[in-house]
Amino acid sequence: MKFDVFSKRLKQAMASETNYAFAKRSGISEPLLRKYLSGASVPSMEKAWKMAVAANVSLDWLAGNVLLHTTNQTNDRSPLNQKSGNLDIHFAEGVKKTFAGFNVRLRKAMGDDTSCEFAKKSGLSGSSLHNYLKGLVVPSIEKACRMANAANVSLDWLASGCSAGTQLSQKELSSTDKDVQDYIPLYQPSFLNRKRHWKHSANILTHLAFSSRSLHKQGLNPNQLLAIPVMGDSMAGVLKDGDIVMIDLERNQLDAEAIYVVRLNHQLYAKRLQRLFDGSVRIINENKGYSDVIVEKANLSNIEIIGRVIWFCGWT
Incomplete structure (x- = not known):
């Protein structure tokens, strides 16, 4: 996963909106937003999720994933499904667009893997994974991508449990490196x-x-x-x-x-x-x-x- 594309896609997602306005809508500080835009810092998964929601784009796309998918809410650990007819994120009616329950979904995504096995698959230390599972720490978006790929689930589901029906839009296609x-x-x-x-x-x-x-x-x-x-x-x-x-x-x-x-x-x-x-x-x-x-x-x-x-x- 190349996270040098994160700052580029964040700029594209913001379009002509000012840093001040986007930071306010995202619930993050403007100085921190400037660091993300410059590539000087990589956000946590929670902050990246807030920015994806504010920009109405998929977290997978914002994080550098080219292929966007539909996560089936009826199956907590369903494989990624490529069939979708929507251009933007659409959340199920009544579902709050909030970052919550990450550690619970991470445990479900691990399936039968032990913590040691999943940490090795994700390229993480056992202590880091332990902290994520206990809800003590929120991972960076980079480490969250590793875990999502290892578990074969989308970042959008892992972040919020919401169904994010997405497909590559023209903006996303044209910006793909x-x-x-x-x-x-x-x-x-x-x-x-x-x-x-x-x-x-x-x-x-x-x-x-x-x-x-x-x-x-x-x-x-x-x-x-x-x-x-x-x-x-x-x-x-x-x-x-x-x-x-x-x-x-x-x-x-x-x-x-x-x-x-x-x-x-x-x-x-x-x-x-x-x-x-x-x-x-x-x-x-x-x-x-x-x-x-x-x-x-x-x-x-x-x-x-x-x-x-x-x-x-x-x-x-």
Whole structure:
């Protein structure tokens, strides 16, 4: 996350409004606002939230996130949803636009992770996370972004619990820096074989950098992407042993013939899937040294589609 964009976006959000007027509406001091505008200081999450509300922009956008999402209030820990038709923040009727309950939502966002696990995932110290969970300290917006990304929730929900239905507006699109990147985790495939939550930083090999704008143009949510290495030569001709594939976890239904990562008999495979007229599924190996497999309709529950392969790379 690049927080040098925060001051730029704050200026854009303020438009022609004076520092005095915006500081008064935001409930922060004018000298402090000047520090944020100059980039000399990074605000706390609470102050950043107040400024986002005053400017009627998403906290995710103000903090430097390119992709904006809708947080589902009916599910306290729902993944980020990219479908939205609004240009500005719209709060549910009767919901107060206040910063409250952050530590409670942070605990929910952590899910089954221990404090030690989540702190490591977020790049924070255990003592800092402890203070946030106890409500003793409010994190900086920078550290809040780390926790939101680690938990796969939006900053707007984490800050207030409000549903902030947002989509990139023209102002936000035009102001997006070309060098802003999203970092997609590359996981050990052996970990994904286990029947438990796959996001665990101890099993991340590295992160792959992608242009945030490019992902947005493809309609992709970076919080629903992961990468794994290909193992074996059954897809030779398309995918080689050691190639890297990126998976869209939101596309975990067989909606068209394509290459998917599937879990079959507790093992992961990148395979081309084809639905047949009788409802059965053909698992296609590009390497014709391996036979294709037909899975009858009655046995489809034995196949778990992790996601669709949308990108791959490897050495020639």
